[in-house]
Amino acid sequence: MEIRFSDRANGLKASEIRELLKLTEMPEIISFAGGLPAKELFPIEKIKEVMLEVMDKDGTAALQYGPTEGYKPLREIVATERMSTAHMNLTADDVIITTGSQQGLEFSAKLFLNKGDTVICESPSYLGAINAFKAYEPRFVEVEMDENGMIMSELEKALKDNPDAKMIYTIPDFQNPTGITLSDDRRKKIAELASEYKIPVIEDNPYGELIYEGTVHPAIKSFDKEGWVVFLGTFSKTFTPGLRLGWICASPEILNKYVLIKQGADLQSSSLDQRIAAAFMQKYDLNEHIEKIRDVYGKRRTLMLESMDKYFPEGVKHTNPYGGLFTWVELRDDLDAALIMEECIKENVAYVPGGSFFPNSARKNFFRVNYSCMPEEKIVEGIKRLGKVLSMYY
């Protein structure tokens, strides 16, 4: 049977992360490979409570079709509560609800990319975004980062060298995979460059509120005077991922196009999930819940970084994130994290090899480690095991 798939479908490959997650599901493995939020922090009883209230008050509407843009009270909450922590002053009309922020990524590629167009992104960048974009057959231009995020002179050079670039994709806060955060002055600069080069910026911000030191950074979009920045948010990391609720904030002309894309893609996100989330946030303070998450994740982060310093051989480098879910480990140039992973599996510990986070270059001497969903004793034990394996190479 010779099936003629589209060119884009022929190019699709299984995500290394999803395949690895299957491999690392064995109970004996301490897996730092995933990016799951800690399930023990889900506010199950409160959700159960508001769920019943939604069904009693408005069960019919919670089960019926609703508007493509999303449930208005939830859009309102996103605009006035979530986006204000990112230093923005919005209304429900500036927001639409998506089926997780992954959907916002896919829509962005669909909205801006013709085949062969250029996407400018961080080097490395989020694997799930790279794969979603690849379905629209773009070229990628990677911009180097330092400890303050994308290097602005490099970004400007990329913009000059690639006049066909159609979007800049960035994760400014506690980036996936590196955990690096863009400094505030560079946020302002990116917004200015977007206006100057007339190019949309896709600001992907799933982790901004998970900050363990200081307060939430202003969004790039908060510096955006002309409407070039599209902000993608999600409740997956601050509430629950199983409800599949994210959002897009953009200027009206752009947001209207996203609505049309959403209509074709799945008509709307779950009416029930949207109403449960809204009812929860009307009744309870999500900020209080986020405080709890910060406290737990922040401790795990500190313990992991300390354990790495203690158990990793000298010469292995790691980033020092002050928020988010991940840290990024750099090995000697001649080492291949994917090959070393095979040794790790034998020692019952796992991470994600970094190669596929580089859309072009596939640099092999990096790996990503997650610290959000693991109890503290397992973090120490897992890093010990990792250290033992790495010592074979140092």
Added chain:
Amino acid sequence: MEIRFSDRANGLKASEIRELLKLTEMPEIISFAGGLPAKELFPIEKIKEVMLEVMDKDGTAALQYGPTEGYKPLREIVATERMSTAHMNLTADDVIITTGSQQGLEFSAKLFLNKGDTVICESPSYLGAINAFKAYEPRFVEVEMDENGMIMSELEKALKDNPDAKMIYTIPDFQNPTGITLSDDRRKKIAELASEYKIPVIEDNPYGELIYEGTVHPAIKSFDKEGWVVFLGTFSKTFTPGLRLGWICASPEILNKYVLIKQGADLQSSSLDQRIAAAFMQKYDLNEHIEKIRDVYGKRRTLMLESMDKYFPEGVKHTNPYGGLFTWVELRDDLDAALIMEECIKENVAYVPGGSFFPNSARKNFFRVNYSCMPEEKIVEGIKRLGKVLSMYY
């Protein structure tokens, strides 16, 4: 601000149906424009009950990420219970869960269509599918129908004339918008033609179980020996649309590609929604619930067709569906249903003008009427009003 959208996004237009729905939301209007299921039939109390059981038994998993393919017990239920009514014998591995069957439509275009490729479809066809496909910039070839669905000699001619055709799209049961059903011998023939011409068939089947006379037809896929047919199903019409749950059945090679597309599109459908649906169907008999829907919709259908015969002027034709949600009205060649709609709004009654259901030709003398979500007295009153307006033209 000159935003450079992708070519596909420049081509996107607001769906006539969604815009009309807004217009017809005024309470004084009797609107036959929508396609909503009757909300008074939603099994709210039972859903509330199983919702609590899901949260008590497995709340954490219901709020956490889950597999892209969908919740296994729900896939199992789809395979063994829903697909068996369509004369198929499948397992969970043959099925993935989607965010409504609209998502299955969008994915199908993404999977099979390069820019400029040909889609063969019924004339007219489902507006939501046409719009989802248009984002991938195909050409459409429309195949004429008679009272038994697509005319096979016309389909074969279209296949011969268009060797670049990449998929056949069809709604075999109680088609949207016409209400026409494909005869069983033609189902077998389409499956044979698919093998002969090596072309995938997208069998979109949201209404098959809503049959008011006789038993559910065998799916085209039930005649598919080589795996060319992709079956798209949904719980939106037989359970609730607000939970956003549909499914795709396809042969392994094709289904694996859909999984990769799903991963990029939204990672997975709502964990909570999937578990609620599965728990409902484990505890209660969905067939019994569907019987209730059939009973109510069947009566409404009969009443609407009788009212049309009574109140429409002679010369106005309509189809006689024995299932589904819609009937299709044909006016004299020289009349324009979109213009007449303006008169209808003045009389507080509404339908969907048929033009946009034709991807190429925009034939103007048709309109679509829904009978599922309207109490009986309003059906009679609405058809009376429509008859009054139509009498001005006959």
